[in-house]
Amino acid sequence: MLQTFYKYQGTGNDFVMIDNRQQKFDKNNTKHIAFLCDRRFGIGADGLILLENHDDLDFKMVYYNADGNESSMCGNGGRCIVAFAKHLGVIKNNAVFEAIDGLHQATIDENMVKLQMLDVSTIEKHENHVFLNTGSPHHVQFEDAIDDFDIRAKGSKIRFGEPYNKAGSNVNFVKRVSDSTFRVRTYERGVEDETLSCGTGVTAVAIAMHYLGETKNNIVNLNVEGGQLQVSFEVENNEYKNVLLIGHATFVFKGEI
Numbered sequence: 070m071l072q073t074f075y076k077y078q079g080t081g082n083d084f085v086m087i088d089n090r091q092q093k094f095d096k097n098n099t100k101h102i103a104f105l106c107d108r109r110f111g112i113g114a115d116g117l118i119l120l121e122n123h124d125d126l127d128f129k130m131v132y133y134n135a136d137g138n139e140s141s142m143c144g145n146g147g148r149c150i151v152a153f154a155k156h157l158g159v160i161k162n163n164a165v166f167e168a169i170d171g172l173h174q175a176t177i178d179e180n181m182v183k184l185q186m187l188d189v190s191t192i193e194k195h196e197n198h199v200f201l202n203t204g205s206p207h208h209v210q211f212e213d214a215i216d217d218f219d220i221r222a223k224g225s226k227i228r229f230g231e232p233y234n235k236a237g238s239n240v241n242f243v244k245r246v247s248d249s250t251f252r253v254r255t256y257e258r259g260v261e262d263e264t265l266s267c268g269t270g271v272t273a274v275a276i277a278m279h280y281l282g283e284t285k286n287n288i289v290n291l292n293v294e295g296g297q298l299q300v301s302f303e304v305e306n307n308e309y310k311n312v313l314l315i316g317h318a319t320f321v322f323k324g325e326i
């Protein structure tokens with residue numbers, strides 16, 4: 070039987086979206102999910118997202134990386150599923166949904182989505198990097214030659230190396246552009262390559278830059294390969310609260326496979 074799918078992207082981080090409110094999708098078929106995400110043999114995407122019913126909230130989000138494995142929170146995917154839920158008529162302009170890291174509130178205006186992310190209170194400062202979890206684990210480090218280096222090779226070495234090993238971490242390389250703007254390139258675990266944008270990644274970068282004193286602003290602009298995102302937050306007793314990831318979420322095409 071053919072499967073209807075929708076393709077969405079948020080700053081170039083692209084996803085296969087499936088309406089699984091009838092629970093027909095085989096969630097245990099890792100190879101099939103990887104095939105759907107394959108850019109040569111399948112539809113092509115950085116990840117696959119299921120929209121499911123929830124007893125008390127608007128919907129539930131289930132996220133898989135392009136390798137076919139279910140993973141931790143996807144910020145850009147979270148913005149895209151809000152646009153998808155609106156398209157399906159599940160929500161109007163506001164949403165409260167459950168993802169693997171807990172509840173998320175969101176608003177959508179045209180294709181601009183503001184998504185509330187996890188509060189962050191634990192930030193590890195190391196000699197050459199910062200590590201924090203914004204729903205997914207993120208290694209953040211400065212890279213002056215950000216426009217011209219082998220991110221796949223360097224990112225993969227860090228992702229699979231100590232202390233992350235097999236469980237891994239996403240890896241963000243950052244260059245300061247101004248007081249309020251940073252350039253970011255991300256190597257994503259589970260895609261095992263650079264993606265054009267990573268929502269939990271830029272959230273981690275914005276918080277890390279504030280934590281390190283690289284910005285005093287609580288609205289930070291992030292220039293990524295696929296466009297621009299904004300992250301805002303409040304800081305209370307060293308805890309980053311009311312963290313919002315802001316950017317577009319765009320329908321690309323619909324099909325059957």
Ligand SMILES: N[C@@H](CCC[C@H](N)C(=O)O)C(=O)O
Nearest residue numbers: 140143144145205267268269
């Ligand atoms: N693209 C995502 C992050 C998805 C999860 C990540 N690959 C992982 O496994 O940790 C985002 O926009 O946050």
